[in-house]
Amino acid sequence: MGPKNAMTAANLRSAYGGESMAHMRYLIWSDIAEKEGFPNTAKLLRAISYSEWAHARNHFTVLGGDIGDQLVASGAVFGLGKTMDNLTGGFMGEEFEIDQMYPVYLQTAEFQGEKGAARTFGWALEAEKIHARLFHEAHDAAKSGKDIGVDSFYICNICGHTATGSAPGQCPVCKAGRDAYKEF
Ligand SMILES: [Fe+2]
Ligand SMILES: [Fe+2]
Numbered sequence: 001m002g003p004k005n006a007m008t009a010a011n012l013r014s015a016y017g018g019e020s021m022a023h024m025r026y027l028i029w030s031d032i033a034e035k036e037g038f039p040n041t042a043k044l045l046r047a048i049s050y051s052e053w054a055h056a057r058n059h060f061t062v063l064g065g066d067i068g069d070q071l072v073a074s075g076a077v078f079g080l081g082k083t084m085d086n087l088t089g090g091f092m093g094e095e096f097e098i099d100q101m102y103p104v105y106l107q108t109a110e111f112q113g114e115k116g117a118a119r120t121f122g123w124a125l126e127a128e129k130i131h132a133r134l135f136h137e138a139h140d141a142a143k144s145g146k147d148i149g150v151d152s153f154y155i156c157n158i159c160g161h162t163a164t165g166s167a168p169g170q171c172p173v174c175k176a177g178r179d180a181y182k183e184f
Contacts, residue, residue: 002064005112011105012059012117015124017074018101019056022093023049025077029086036083038147041138045090047153047184048131051160055127058120058159075101087139094132098125123159126173130162154181 003009030045075096077089102125109117138148154167159174167181 002066003062003109003112003114003117005114008105008109008112008114008117009063011108012063012120013070013072014074015101015105015121016056016059016063017072018076018097019052019059019124021074021076023052023056026052026090028080029083029090032080032086033083038083038138038142040147040149040151041083041087041142043151043184044134044138044148044153047155048090048134048162050157050182050184051127051131051155051162054155054157054160055120055124058123062116062120084139084142087135087142090135091132091139094128094135097128098132102128123161123173127160127162134162134164153184155184156180157182 003012026045026049030042030049033039033042033045075093077093079085079089102121106118106121106125109115109121134148134150137150141148150164152165154163155161156163156171156174156176158176158180159171161171161173163181167178167183169178170176171180
C-alpha cells in the first residue's frame with residue numbers, strides 16, 4: 001500500500017526523479033573523471049551513484065503499486081564540464097537536498113503520519129550529508145590537479161549509507177549488517 005496523502009506521494013515521486021537523475025549524472029561524470037586521470041574520484045562518483053540508486057529504489061517502493069503515468073517535477077543539476085566543475089555541481093545538488101528538500105519532505109511525511117516515506121526520506125538525508133562532504137574533499141583536491149586521497153568506498157545497499165576505508169560492522173543509519181555493504 002502506498003502513501004495516503006497526495007502531498008507525500010508527490011514528494012516521493014519528485015525525490016525518485018531527482019535520485020534517478022543523480023544516479024545517471026554521477027555515472028556520466030565518473031567516466032569524465034576516469035579520462036582526466038582521477039581514478040579515485042571516478043570510483044567515488046560510481047559509489048555515490050549506487051547510493052542514489054538505493055534511494056530511488058526505496059522511494060519508488062514506498063510509492064506502492066498504483067500503476068500509471070505521472071508527470072514528475074524534480075530539481076536536477078545539469079552541465080558537463082571538467083571534473084572540478086562537475087564536482088561543484090555534485091555538492092550543490094547534495095546541499096540542496098540537505099538544506100531544503102529532504103528536511104521539508106521528511107517533516108511533511110511525519111506530520112502526515114507517513115511512516116514509510118519518513119523513513120526513506122530520513123535515510124536519504126543522512127547519506128547526502130556524507131556525499132556533500134566527500135564531493136567537497138574531491139573538489140578541493142581537483143582544484144590543485146590532484147585526486148581525492150581515498151580509494152575505497154562502501155555503500156549500504158539498504159539505505160545508501162556511505163563509508164570510506166572499511167565497512168562498519170553495522171550500518172549506523174539503518175542497522176543492517178556488514179554484508180549489506182557493497183565495495184567500490
Ligand atoms: Fe547523494
Ligand atoms: Fe544502511
